Amino acid sequence: MQDKHKDGGMGNGEVVISVRGLYKSFEDIPVLEGVDLDVYNSENVVVLGRSGSGKSVLIKIIAGLLKPDAGVVKVMGEQVDKLKKKELRQLRLKIGFLFQGSALYDSMTVKENIEFSMVRHFKNMAASEVSKAIAEILDSLGLEHTENKMPSELSGGQKKRVGIARTLILHPEIMLYDEPTGGLDPVTSVEINELINEVQKKYNTTSIIITHDLTCAKTTGDRVLMLHDGKFIRQGSFEEVFDSNDERVKSFYDYNFIQ
Amino acid sequence: MEPISKQPAKYVISKNVDSFFSEIYAIIKFIGLFFKEVFTPPYEPREVIKQCYEIGYRSLALISLTGFITGLVFTKQSRPSLSEFGATSWLPSLVGIAIIRALAPLITALICAGKVGSNIGAELGSMRVSEQIEAMEMSAADPFKFLVVSRVVATTIMVPLLVMYMGLIGLLGSYVNVHVNEQTSFTVFFHDALVKISFLDYTASVIKAIVYGFTIGIVGCYKGFNATKGTEGVGRAANVSVVISMFLIFIEEIIIVQIINWIRYAG
Numbered sequence A: 001m002q003d004k005h006k007d008g009g010m011g012n013g014e015v016v017i018s019v020r021g022l023y024k025s026f027e028d029i030p031v032l033e034g035v036d037l038d039v040y041n042s043e044n045v046v047v048l049g050r051s052g053s054g055k056s057v058l059i060k061i062i063a064g065l066l067k068p069d070a071g072v073v074k075v076m077g078e079q080v081d082k083l084k085k086k087e088l089r090q091l092r093l094k095i096g097f098l099f100q101g102s103a104l105y106d107s108m109t110v111k112e113n114i115e116f117s118m119v120r121h122f123k124n125m126a127a128s129e130v131s132k133a134i135a136e137i138l139d140s141l142g143l144e145h146t147e148n149k150m151p152s153e154l155s156g157g158q159k160k161r162v163g164i165a166r167t168l169i170l171h172p173e174i175m176l177y178d179e180p181t182g183g184l185d186p187v188t189s190v191e192i193n194e195l196i197n198e199v200q201k202k203y204n205t206t207s208i209i210i211t212h213d214l215t216c217a218k219t220t221g222d223r224v225l226m227l228h229d230g231k232f233i234r235q236g237s238f239e240e241v242f243d244s245n246d247e248r249v250k251s252f253y254d255y256n257f258i259q
Numbered sequence B: 001m002e003p004i005s006k007q008p009a010k011y012v013i014s015k016n017v018d019s020f021f022s023e024i025y026a027i028i029k030f031i032g033l034f035f036k037e038v039f040t041p042p043y044e045p046r047e048v049i050k051q052c053y054e055i056g057y058r059s060l061a062l063i064s065l066t067g068f069i070t071g072l073v074f075t076k077q078s079r080p081s082l083s084e085f086g087a088t089s090w091l092p093s094l095v096g097i098a099i100i101r102a103l104a105p106l107i108t109a110l111i112c113a114g115k116v117g118s119n120i121g122a123e124l125g126s127m128r129v130s131e132q133i134e135a136m137e138m139s140a141a142d143p144f145k146f147l148v149v150s151r152v153v154a155t156t157i158m159v160p161l162l163v164m165y166m167g168l169i170g171l172l173g174s175y176v177n178v179h180v181n182e183q184t185s186f187t188v189f190f191h192d193a194l195v196k197i198s199f200l201d202y203t204a205s206v207i208k209a210i211v212y213g214f215t216i217g218i219v220g221c222y223k224g225f226n227a228t229k230g231t232e233g234v235g236r237a238a239n240v241s242v243v244i245s246m247f248l249i250f251i252e253e254i255i256i257v258q259i260i261n262w263i264r265y266a267g
Helices: A055-062 A085-092 A110-121 A127-140 A156-168 A186-203 A214-220 A238-242 A247-252 B015-038 B045-055 B057-084 B088-129 B132-138 B143-182 B186-195 B199-225 B230-266
Strands: A015-026 A029-040 A044-049 A070-075 A095-098 A174-178 A206-211 A223-228 A231-236
Touching (some): A044 A214, A055 A070, A223 A247, B045 B057, B057 B143, B088 B230
């Protein structure tokens, strides 16, 4: 396993995702309390935090799936919560989202899952071209011979891969990963981590990876941010974040485990 | 940058009263969105056809069985009362009026509320809690159009067809009983059964069936599409879909019957 470079990220300097003063609560329970974040072009940003700390809420607000209570979220210069339905749909074509449980459509085969968004956006594409593109992306992700399988017939790792294939087929510029290694065994987790890095290199994507898996954070993150009680309390390279006497950071981290 | 203000939650009356009115508003908005989306391209004809098959064809066995037994039993139970007056020859027209005017639409709607409504509620609820609906949004597709519009259109088309089918099967069940007891021929039975049915009766049944079909679809979709709280929420969405659909069907039945009677006797 190879760790990412330790320069603390910043990509090539162009801000792709900008979050300022973000607040969100559910039924009076505050989840995000003044989050600020800049994600630069082509970098992998990892957001670490305990379960229920609001990590998933953050990327769902970035993707326009949830509305913020207050604050400004800009993706590629566009303020997400101010966009009209059609504009938001156009923006989402540039965003790939891997959901925690993969969220594959239960009633469709692997091929139909990937085809679903393709046929709606590449309307002039011939059926043979669609099939060819699907076969290619499945092959490139090690999913040969799964085209006609139902999601229930796939392993956890395969589901994650199909989830990634489903987003990559639309050539996104931004990838949002919600617990990409959640529920996977250590070997499959390593494969998914490598895949995240491959996607970044091959497609030059800007990514936010939500996780509480330190191996995933160390392997995939150019920059790591730690979310606690609705705010970022540390950020920098993996080593910088955990080189701290802060009890909140230390309690999260069993350094010896991943050394 | 906009000023940051963290607003504490405030209620106009109380949490429960506010949420009740919010729910009413949300339902009205949901129905409004359906009517907006149903006439706006792009359309999802393949999904509508698939749902018609799921809702219609897969309900045929249950509708056939229920319809046949209803016709048979209703005839059998009505016979003693009519025979006291020597009026068993009126059985076909009695059964015809009862089935076409009331039993076929109502029983079909109740069966569909149980079978189809719960299925839609559970299916969409499970898609919501497993983030499949959000995944559709992220695919830049329109889950409302794909999931809700197609299902509501399918129930609105298929329930009237199932009502007509049940009417026919119900009369067939009745015919079996009449034929066994009175040796009435098939042609005579159906002539007697349908002779008293007016155009208004057929129209009213079809209108009722369209309203019931729409109700079953929209309630199931609303509850499923807005399901929360994990697997418990899926079960609740299915259950509440059936209860609310049945409740609304009875209310609609009363209202439509009143209107039809008013038209019938005013004319």
